[in-house]
Amino acid sequence: MNMINTAYRKDYMVGTYLDPFNEFKEKEVFFEIRHDEITGVTCRILPARYRISIKPDIKSYLEKSTESNCPFCPNLFEKMTPQFTSDITKEGKFQRGNAFLFPNAFPHDRFNCVAIFSDKHFIGLNELTTETMLDGFLVCRDYFKRMKEVYPAVRFCSINWNYMPPAGGGLIHPHVQTVIGENPTRFIATISTKAQSYQEATGSNLWRDLIAYEKEKDERFIASTGNIEWMASFAPQGMAGEIWFVCNGKKSIFNLNDEDVNELLTGFSRLFRYFDEKNFISFNMALFATLVEDDNLWVQGKLMPRFVILPLGTSDVNYFEKLHNEIICPFIPEEMCKELKSLF
Numbered sequence: 001m002n003m004i005n006t007a008y009r010k011d012y013m014v015g016t017y018l019d020p021f022n023e024f025k026e027k028e029v030f031f032e033i034r035h036d037e038i039t040g041v042t043c044r045i046l047p048a049r050y051r052i053s054i055k056p057d058i059k060s061y062l063e064k065s066t067e068s069n070c071p072f073c074p075n076l077f078e079k080m081t082p083q084f085t086s087d088i089t090k091e092g093k094f095q096r097g098n099a100f101l102f103p104n105a106f107p108h109d110r111f112n113c114v115a116i117f118s119d120k121h122f123i124g125l126n127e128l129t130t131e132t133m134l135d136g137f138l139v140c141r142d143y144f145k146r147m148k149e150v151y152p153a154v155r156f157c158s159i160n161w162n163y164m165p166p167a168g169g170g171l172i173h174p175h176v177q178t179v180i181g182e183n184p185t186r187f188i189a190t191i192s193t194k195a196q197s198y199q200e201a202t203g204s205n206l207w208r209d210l211i212a213y214e215k216e217k218d219e220r221f222i223a224s225t226g227n228i229e230w231m232a233s234f235a236p237q238g239m240a241g242e243i244w245f246v247c248n249g250k251k252s253i254f255n256l257n258d259e260d261v262n263e264l265l266t267g268f269s270r271l272f273r274y275f276d277e278k279n280f281i282s283f284n285m286a287l288f289a290t291l292v293e294d295d296n297l298w299v300q301g302k303l304m305p306r307f308v309i310l311p312l313g314t315s316d317v318n319y320f321e322k323l324h325n326e327i328i329c330p331f332i333p334e335e336m337c338k339e340l341k342s343l344f
């Protein structure tokens with residue numbers, strides 16, 4: 001437990017100025033710089049609670065990205081989407097119900113795919129129910145299983161989501177992306193290496209101890225829904241905070257059965273309703289896992305709302321994130337946790 005305590009560090013800072021809104025009297029502004037040694041993230045938590053007062057209009061996105069020019073809508077789907085070579089599947093694509101998985105036409109990894117949930121072009125945040133998403137996630141697991149048979153050396157996998165343009169989504173049509181490989185991405189490598197050194201130093205599992213720590217501390221622990229633990233990240237990687245989920249004791253993606261996936265997506269749908277209520281229209285999600293049982297990486301992931309700052313449409317990513325590799329976050333994780341507790 002003590003080792004976990006030292007993994008989370010806070011520096012308390014204060015900025016001083018003469019306040020033009022209070023007769024130029026001296027004003028102090030307090031903030032925290034948080035360091036998470038496990039993820040390697042440094043984040044500055046500002047005390048002023050930021051709220052998005054108006055929900056951005058999604059109409060302009062829908063007007064620019066119509067069903068008739070969408071490669072994932074029935075009109076163009078067969079003509080425009082890539083297929084697998086027959087050694088992977090003779091069907092060309094993986095299918096589960098209305099969900100399809102196929103190679104990404106613009107791959108950024110050797111094995112990089114796209115999965116769509118259905119032929120529905122736009123699904124609002126409050127309509128992303130468990131049922132809506134289930135086949136789309138199960139078809140990813142089907143694909144991982146097949147790829148492990150064809151390429152036994154692959155070890156790491158992820159399911160990733162840019163929902164809507166503020167989060168990097170290039171198409172309105174809801175879709176997730178999978179990446180698998182022999183080597184982890186930098187973030188997966190960071191956290192699994194930390195878990196390995198923790199195991200060597202303490203003989204204990206980092207994820208089990210972290211969950212126990214957060215539960216006991218009860219500041220960021222949102223809920224346990226059965227096999228999945230939901231927490232607000234101590235040091236978020238996004239300006240609007242971050243939710244962290246861990247699948248308890250699940251050492252590979254294949255440890256997740258249908259009920260676990262169902263539980264995961266039910267949690268997601270609660271988060272999406274919360275984002276919607278808070279006037280967000282966009283988020284990123286990444287689920288990290290292994291394709292072979294590995295106690296150093298329990299299946300886990302992150303979800304973060306994304307937004308543009310009105311009226312200019314200013315990005316929520318700036319020089320601090322891009323060039324200093326630190327995050328400025330005017331959303332307090334512990335406050336977000338309190339709000340989410342009531343929804344779980």
Ligand SMILES: [Zn+2]
Nearest residue numbers: 070073121173
């Ligand atoms: Zn579409």
